[in-house]
Amino acid sequence: xxxxxxxxxxxxxPTVWTMVLGLVLSLGxxxxxxLFLVWLERKVAAHIQLRIGPDEVxxxxxxxxxxxxxxxxxxxxxxPKPASWFLFVISPVLVFAPVLVPFVVLPFGxxxxxxxxxxxxxxxxxxxxxxxxxxxxxxxxxxxxxxxxGAIRSVAQNVAYEIPLLxxxxxxxxxxxxxxFQDIVGAQQGVWFVFYQPVAAIIYLIGAxxxxxxxxxxxxxxxxxxxxxxxTEYSGMRFALFFLAExxxxxxxxxxxxxxxxxxxxxxxxxxxxxxxxxxxVLIFVVMWVRWTFPRLRFDQLMVFAWxxxxxxxxxxxxxxxLVLKLVA
Amino acid sequence: MTPQAMxxxxxxxxxxxxxxxxxxxxxxxxxVLRLLLRLSGERILECDPVLGYSHRGQEHIAxxxxxxxFLPYPGRMDYLSALMFNHAxxxxxxxxxGIAVPERAEYIRxxxxxxxxxxxxxxxxxxxxxxxxxxxxxxxxxxxxEDIMDLLLPxxxxxxxxxxxxxxxxxKDIDETFVTGLRAFIKKLRGRLKDYDxxxxxxxxxxxxxxxxxxxxxxxxxxxxxxxxxxxxxGVAYDVRRAxxxxxxxxxxxxxxxxxxxxxxxxxxxxFLEMEQSLRIIEQALDRLPQGxxxxxxxxxxxKVPAGDxxxxxxxxxxxxxxxxxxxxxxxxxxxxxxxPSFSNLSVLPKLLVNTLVADTIxxxxxxxxxxxxxxx
Amino acid sequence: xxIVDDTLGALGQALGEQAVAAAERPSAxxxxxxxxxxxxxxxxxxxLTQKGFFLEFVTAVDRAQDLELVYMFSQWDPACRVxxxxxxxxxxxxxxxxxxxPAADWHEREAFDMLGQVFSGHPDPRRILLPEDADFHPxxxxxxxxxxxxxx
Numbered sequence: 001x002x003x004x005x006x007x008x009x010x011x012x013x014p015t016v017w018t019m020v021l022g023l024v025l026s027l028g029x030x031x032x033x034x035l036f037l038v039w040l041e042r043k044v045a046a047h048i049q050l051r052i053g054p055d056e057v058x059x060x061x062x063x064x065x066x067x068x069x070x071x072x073x074x075x076x077x078x079x080p081k082p083a084s085w086f087l088f089v090i091s092p093v094l095v096f097a098p099v100l101v102p103f104v105v106l107p108f109g110x111x112x113x114x115x116x117x118x119x120x121x122x123x124x125x126x127x128x129x130x131x132x133x134x135x136x137x138x139x140x141x142x143x144x145x146x147x148x149x150g151a152i153r154s155v156a157q158n159v160a161y162e163i164p165l166l167x168x169x170x171x172x173x174x175x176x177x178x179x180x181f182q183d184i185v186g187a188q189q190g191v192w193f194v195f196y197q198p199v200a201a202i203i204y205l206i207g208a209x210x211x212x213x214x215x216x217x218x219x220x221x222x223x224x225x226x227x228x229x230x231x232t233e234y235s236g237m238r239f240a241l242f243f244l245a246e247x248x249x250x251x252x253x254x255x256x257x258x259x260x261x262x263x264x265x266x267x268x269x270x271x272x273x274x275x276x277x278x279x280x281x282v283l284i285f286v287v288m289w290v291r292w293t294f295p296r297l298r299f300d301q302l303m304v305f306a307w308x309x310x311x312x313x314x315x316x317x318x319x320x321x322x323l324v325l326k327l328v329a
Numbered sequence: 330m331t332p333q334a335m336x337x338x339x340x341x342x343x344x345x346x347x348x349x350x351x352x353x354x355x356x357x358x359x360x361v362l363r364l365l366l367r368l369s370g371e372r373i374l375e376c377d378p379v380l381g382y383s384h385r386g387q388e389h390i391a392x393x394x395x396x397x398x399f400l401p402y403p404g405r406m407d408y409l410s411a412l413m414f415n416h417a418x419x420x421x422x423x424x425x426x427g428i429a430v431p432e433r434a435e436y437i438r439x440x441x442x443x444x445x446x447x448x449x450x451x452x453x454x455x456x457x458x459x460x461x462x463x464x465x466x467x468x469x470x471x472x473x474x475e476d477i478m479d480l481l482l483p484x485x486x487x488x489x490x491x492x493x494x495x496x497x498x499x500x501k502d503i504d505e506t507f508v509t510g511l512r513a514f515i516k517k518l519r520g521r522l523k524d525y526d527x528x529x530x531x532x533x534x535x536x537x538x539x540x541x542x543x544x545x546x547x548x549x550x551x552x553x554x555x556x557x558x559x560x561x562x563x564g565v566a567y568d569v570r571r572a573x574x575x576x577x578x579x580x581x582x583x584x585x586x587x588x589x590x591x592x593x594x595x596x597x598x599x600x601f602l603e604m605e606q607s608l609r610i611i612e613q614a615l616d617r618l619p620q621g622x623x624x625x626x627x628x629x630x631x632x633k634v635p636a637g638d639x640x641x642x643x644x645x646x647x648x649x650x651x652x653x654x655x656x657x658x659x660x661x662x663x664x665x666x667x668x669x670p671s672f673s674n675l676s677v678l679p680k681l682l683v684n685t686l687v688a689d690t691i692x693x694x695x696x697x698x699x700x701x702x703x704x705x706x
Numbered sequence: 707x708x709i710v711d712d713t714l715g716a717l718g719q720a721l722g723e724q725a726v727a728a729a730e731r732p733s734a735x736x737x738x739x740x741x742x743x744x745x746x747x748x749x750x751x752x753x754l755t756q757k758g759f760f761l762e763f764v765t766a767v768d769r770a771q772d773l774e775l776v777y778m779f780s781q782w783d784p785a786c787r788v789x790x791x792x793x794x795x796x797x798x799x800x801x802x803x804x805x806x807x808p809a810a811d812w813h814e815r816e817a818f819d820m821l822g823q824v825f826s827g828h829p830d831p832r833r834i835l836l837p838e839d840a841d842f843h844p845x846x847x848x849x850x851x852x853x854x855x856x857x858x
Contacts (some may be wrong), residue, residue, distance in 0.1 A: 226687075295532065297534055297537070301688065
């Protein structure tokens with residue numbers, strides 16, 4: 001029996017082991033990161049709004065989110081009677097699972113990456129679009145009209161905003177001639193791509209905000225209209241999973257933006273993961289800043305903005321990039 | 330689909346419609362309004378407001394209380410402009426019973442009423458922007474509103490449901506601390522209004538959410554009996570303070586902000602500009618504040634209203650308040666009808682909401698600015 | 707000619723001179739009052755609407771055997787307020803103005819809710835403030851509220 005397991009282990013390639021290890025570490029990182037981000041969001045919001053924010057639990061209120069997490073953990077999980085039980089229970093898991101996978105390919109540093117797959121960027125976008133299924137399932141199975149409306153909005157919004165997101169990323173891929181993150185970051189040796197591709201960078205950031213359902217594009221969970229949107233009926237840890245996924249998604253899109261446009265782990269003095277994390281958190285800060293400044297768009301305005309402006313501009317940008325590259329090369 | 334096509338009334342899928350119960354517990358129905366919406370997707374086909382969740386029978390209470398006993402009640406109708414309702418009630422009874430009010434008391438009443446108007450508008454401004462998804466201005470407005478409440482607390486004795494006017498005067502004279510504090514607040518609020526102007530009024534998302542949404546024409550406003558900022562947003566310069574001046578308002582120079590479009594943005598701008606005009610009135614009143622008593626030497630306890638009917642109108646933060654008082658010469662009012670502005674203003678909502686989107690419901694309802702306990706009484 | 711005189715003349719023509727009068731006291735708060743027979747109500751309301759009046763409120767006062775209905779019309783500028791009133795025996799319907807003046811819709815519902823006045827031809831004759839299943843009209847003088855828990 002033991003021999004069998006040993007041979008099975010030996011037959012697995014070292015990449016698989018690093019992947020498993022990476023996933024476990026990512027899981028830990030995801031939790032800590034989300035706790036930190038929630039704290040950061042509350043502090044940023046508070047200071048924008050002339051308040052102090054969490055201040056009581058731990059130094060600078062750092063442990064406040066941990067306490068809130070514990071509270072959510074011990075809360076009763078309520079399943080509405082008319083809800084479709086299985087789908088209702090499974091969707092928080094489904095929303096959380098795909099946000100772990102992108103950590104496998106995120107380039108924290110030159111040597112700090114679980115696996116540099118040649119199609120790493122595609123993997124991230126593929127898994128990012130999985131979230132929308134879970135949201136749709138959650139909203140649909142709740143058997144609540146607000147949740148249903150939120151889910152419908154979410155699907156339409158995600159479909160619309162994934163296209164410009166991918167198109168803007170493709171412009172970078174054309175320049176780097178690779179979908180591997182190490183190659184993309186490597187290509188930004190001297191000048192960051194944001195200076196070659198300012199339009200793509202702006203489109204990416206707008207699309208990413210919409211993709212993560214952040215204000216001013218938070219219409220699937222627009223509190224003043226749909227109460228809490230697709231997660232109206234969720235309580236306790238199930239709600240916490242949606243919450244965790246939202247903040248992790250924010251981290252992922254900011255990481256991708258850093259790698260694609262802002263030189264990844266490169267920086268003055270000494271290249272390394274510190275530069276990567278610094279850039280990511282600065283980007284996240286910007287996203288938070290936007291959230292606490294602007295009102296929310298209306299649903300149809302959001303759609304018009306995506307299909308009439310973002311997608312044509314992103315397409316034109318991609319074609320222009322291809323043309324210039326052809327002429328220069 | 331373009332928004333125009335989405336809003337096309339002929340585009341109806343009758344079998345796909347469903348009902349949505351918005352309220353009475355909903356973040357944006359401002360209290361306990363319940364809207365029964367029939368939707369096709371997110372498009373509203375029909376709206377039926379259900380009222381009365383905070384009906385306390387104020388008019389019935391008025392019949393069973395003496396005039397003096399009923400004094401604290403009007404402040405509980407529109408709790409956001411309690412000082413104004415309190416003032417209106419006193420004006421109505423004083424006019425009917427022929428009670429004289431010292432000039433200084435009227436000045437103080439006007440100062441406090443205008444402060445209350447500003448605080449009501451500030452709360453509305455913050456809440457409206459929160460409805461539209463901008464959370465931050467809400468806290469800015471509450472910060473300013475807190476200053477007003479801190480000013481009024483030592484004078485009136487309360488922070489929200491004020492009962493400050495008495496028949497023939499006010500309960501307490503103002504002092505130098507109040508005057509200097511108020512002058513400092515006026516200066517501060519002028520700066521803050523500039524900030525709001527920069528943060529909100531030019532924001533393209535805000536303008537897109539409110540422009541051409543919920544358009545009320547002047548004729549429609551008249552047919553539904555709209556008053557206050559809802560009417561002035563439709564291009565009609567009707568303000569009771571100017572049309573039928575009461576108290577000491579004729580002595581002050583102030584403008585009546587009017588916008589002609591009749592959409593949510595215009596109603597927003599009217600309220601926004603009204604705050605500046607209220608500040609002007611307060612400044613003038615402070616400059617000319619006469620000396621003298623603020624209440625009759627002997628407090629008025631028993632009010633004798635000659636038999637007959639009386640009507641008194643007042644401009645509250647939401648529009649024209651009318652008090653129709655029928656007296657049989659007794660200690661209690663025989664009948665006291667309160668014509669509250671939100672009641673008429675809200676009645677236009679079912680018509681406005683047809684063929685709009687759910688998100689517009691919030692923008693339109695917010696721009697009408699209703700206070701449910703006022704409607705339900 | 708001032709708007710008040712103009713309206714006085716028009717109302718006098720419609721209802722007869724003796725039915726229309728200026729307010730008894732300056733403190734009354736309205737300029738004109740007119741007693742309107744129920745069958746003339748719609749015509750007079752239409753005439754006032756034509757002249758630019760809006761409906762401030764509709765209410766009723768319990769006068770033992772009768773209900774005294776009060777319709778307050780007003781104008782934006784210059785100010786002119788007209789009180790139309792009529793006395794109807796309790797239980798007798800009065801034509802509804804809701805189709806003519808949308809503002810009357812909710813006010814008439816309230817008058818029904820509070821005092822039991824029925825308006826014939828009202829498009830939506832439901833209660834408005836009280837629960838749908840209430841079987842009383844609280845502003846009638848003989849209504850006694852049930853004692854609250856503290857008093858009982």
